Amino acid sequence: MKISKRLETIAKLIPSHSKVIDVGCDHALLDIYLSQEKECECIATDINQNALDQARYNILRSHVETITIVNTDGLEGIDVSDRDIIVISGMGTATIEHILEGKKLSNRMIIGTQTDFEDLRRYVISLGYYIQDEKYVEEKGKSYIIIDFVRGKREYQEEDYRFGPILKKNLAFLLKEEEKTINIIEKIPAGDIDLEAKQEFLKELENLKNRL
Numbered sequence: 146m147k148i149s150k151r152l153e154t155i156a157k158l159i160p161s162h163s164k165v166i167d168v169g170c171d172h173a174l175l176d177i178y179l180s181q182e183k184e185c186e187c188i189a190t191d192i193n194q195n196a197l198d199q200a201r202y203n204i205l206r207s208h209v210e211t212i213t214i215v216n217t218d219g220l221e222g223i224d225v226s227d228r229d230i231i232v233i234s235g236m237g238t239a240t241i242e243h244i245l246e247g248k249k250l251s252n253r254m255i256i257g258t259q260t261d262f263e264d265l266r267r268y269v270i271s272l273g274y275y276i277q278d279e280k281y282v283e284e285k286g287k288s289y290i291i292i293d294f295v296r297g298k299r300e301y302q303e304e305d306y307r308f309g310p311i312l313k314k315n316l317a318f319l320l321k322e323e324e325k326t327i328n329i330i331e332k333i334p335a336g337d338i339d340l341e342a343k344q345e346f347l348k349e350l351e352n353l354k355n356r357l
Contacts, residue, residue, distance in 0.1 A: 173200035219244030238265045257291040275299040279311040281318040
């Protein structure tokens with residue numbers, strides 16, 4: 146089964162025979178792939194009933210019997226065990242924080258977002274997790290960061306929150322961030338309050354590149 150590069154990157158992080166809770170499953174393509182290729186058992190949740198109708202259709206066409214569909218807001222009403230792997234992808238950080246807040250969570254969560262990466266790292270780490278792995282994915286002109294969180298504790302520096310303890314050693318990621326930041330700086334008027342912050346961010350990127 147063919148899936149997007151982003152979903153394939155998430156799937157590679159998940160061991161065979163895992164139990165996966167896919168929050169915001171959309172059309173359940175990840176769940177179908179995991180069920181077919183890795184013999185996983187999946188709970189696919191989404192708040193959008195139309196998305197779940199398409200997911201149900203895709204599952205029926207794929208003849209997969211190890212996916213349970215649940216129409217709910219995030220993890221509401223889902224019985225989460227420590228051994229589950231929670232997957233959340235395709236949402237903004239504020240929405241992800243809302244989903245996780247006050248919920249029973251598993252020992253491992255794989256979370257992908259396009260925005261506010263620093264805020265996401267700080268929030269999930271504050272819940273008692275550390276970053277086991279990070280992946281940077283470019284697809285159809287968009288950049289994605291996928292973070293593999295595991296319950297436990299590690300000490301982090303400020304640059305680890307800002308750039309990622311693993312991604313800060315990834316030259317492709319640093320170059321892309323540098324390119325994006327330069328493009329933003331070029332559009333900021335002289336004297337704008339955001340200009341100094343972006344220039345400082347650019348210096349940090351340069352320092353990280355020089356350390357590689």
